[in-house]
Amino acid sequence: MQFYLAPMEEITGYVFRNVYQKMFGDIDRYFTPFITPMQKRVLRTKDRNEVLPENNAGMHLVPQILTNDAGQFLDLAKRLGMMGYREFNLNLGCPSGTVVPKGKGAGFLDSPLRLRHFFEEVFAAEEFSGSQLKLSVKTRLGLTDADEFPDILKIYNQFPLSEVIIHARVRSDYYANHPDLGAFALAAENSVNPVCYNGDLFTAEDYLEFTRHFPAVDRVMMGRGIVKNPGLVREIITGQKITxxxxxxxxxxxxxxxxxxxxxxxxxxxxxxxxxxxxxxxxxxxxxxxxxxxxxxxxxxxxxxxxxxxxxxxxxxx
Ligand SMILES: Cc1cc2nc3c(=O)[nH]c(=O)nc-3n(C[C@H](O)[C@H](O)[C@H](O)COP(=O)(O)O)c2cc1C
CATH class of the missing domain: 1.10.1200 (Non-ribosomal Peptide Synthetase Peptidyl Carrier Protein; Chain A)
Structure with a gap:
């Protein structure tokens, strides 16, 4: 199993990641909280600190980008590529009331056609078509109903995404209700790209239960569970609880x-x-x-x- 630390704005920033990495070092991939491309093409100081290589030594870090504009995405990815990053994650899950109405984050799921155009433009770029740079997505199941997901997945399936990380909720859930494991199962079965599960794995028992249901899933992302209990991944792997x-x-x-x-x-x-x-x-x-x-x-x-x-x-x- 590969373990990913979920991006959590204001929490899993570089200070948190460094302390965690030094003490536990058991995360396969870290993700930055979302970075929004700026009109002036300069990174805000906060975002710059997140991606500076010296602030992320020894970690596999994937910058996460929040946009619905392929040009802005490519521009930022190329600039981060010059800092050494080879893989980028597109945020298709943010439920915030300031993001969704702009058609970004989970709001981008509202228009599969525009989503397709976005990927077409990104994968037409030399860096992404030649697999020099990779793109993954972190997605919700839809805006208000998981029935939206099969159409969304059809779009993802048309492109060589390095992985599809599924937070198994819809936007209107925000963080309430339970992840929809039935919809996740369907998605995992029908995705041509590798699938990673995300949502409510808070304890070693939650993890075990999940793996019993989904023995073929080989990557999970955890956020709140790790912030609640920084020893969670070690406990899962070795049984040893944090002291x-x-x-x-x-x-x-x-x-x-x-x-x-x-x-x-x-x-x-x-x-x-x-x-x-x-x-x-x-x-x-x-x-x-x-x-x-x-x-x-x-x-x-x-x-x-x-x-x-x-x-x-x-x-x-x-
Ligand atoms: C305070 C907070 C901030 C978050 N920030 C981000 C973010 O920047 N990008 C993102 O894709 N998801 C973000 N998320 C969602 C988490 O990455 C994750 O998908 C969600 O918490 C479900 O996983 P969990 O149950 O393991 O925490 C955030 C969640 C919380 C609670």
């Missing part, structure tokens, strides 16, 4: 990483609070943990609260 000491080291490394990246403890605290929103689930009393974290208004209060939790709160399932 309190490891969790403490991981959290301290993240704090150090954000402080260094932002040169500002307040910003580091805000980033850490987003991580703790997920990390709380490591504990028997997640809501109590979250309350303590949220109550902290200053970095020193935050560190005191986090360290108290890391030392004393009871870990779930131990």
């Amino acid at each position: 309190r000491e490891e969790l403490c080291r991981y959290e301290h490394e993240l704090w150090k990483g954000y402080c260094e990246a932002y040169h500002d403890e307040n910003n580091a605290m805000y980033k850490m609070k987003e991580v703790w929103f997920y990390l709380k689930d490591m504990y028997c009393e997640p809501e109590k943990v979250l309350r303590k974290i949220r109550k902290a208004k200053k970095p020193a209060e935050f560190r005191a609260a986090a360290d108290m939790i890391l030392e004393r709160q009871e870990l779930y399932g131990r």
Whole structure:
């Protein structure tokens, strides 16, 4: 099985990836949170930091691009290609109300014809037709109904995508409801390109259950599950659960990483609070943990609260 870390805007950025890679190193592919091509053809500082090779040493990183304009996609891919990237992922899943109405992210799924034109233009470019550069997609099953997917898949099947990563929900689900495993099964059966599963694999048991149903699927992407429990992939592979000491080291490394990246403890605290929103689930009393974290208004209060939790709160399932 190949394990991918899902892109999560504001969370699985380069600081997170580096800390994770150094401690666990068991992810086969990392994906950047989406990068939007800019009119002026320059990367925003934030996006540039995401892809700088020195910020991603030793990792297989795939930049994710959010656009519905093949020209802009090609321009950005070629520029990132000059930095050494060979593979790009197109975001066809973002459900945001600011993205979908523009026909991007999951909004692009609304018009399979335009999607086909997009791929035709990309694969007509020398770099992509000669397989010098590769393109994968990360897609939802549709906008409001998984019945939309067979038509969408017909389009994907016409092109040599390196993989089709399926977040098995529709846009209107956002992150609610359950992934549609029936629709995923149909997609996996009918895709001519390799398929990767994504959605709600939160525990080693979820993973095992999934592999029992889908023994032929050889790649899975996990996001929230790993942010909730950074030891999840290792636990799946070896059975060894993350220890309190490891969790403490991981959290301290993240704090150090954000402080260094932002040169500002307040910003580091805000980033850490987003991580703790997920990390709380490591504990028997997640809501109590979250309350303590949220109550902290200053970095020193935050560190005191986090360290108290890391030392004393009871870990779930131990
Ligand atoms: C806070 C947050 C930010 C996300 N940002 C992105 C993103 O930038 N690009 C993307 O393709 N998906 C993004 N996603 C979706 C995840 O990559 C993933 O598809 C989704 O969380 C389902 O997988 P999971 O259940 O393993 O978390 C985001 C999800 C969350 C919760």
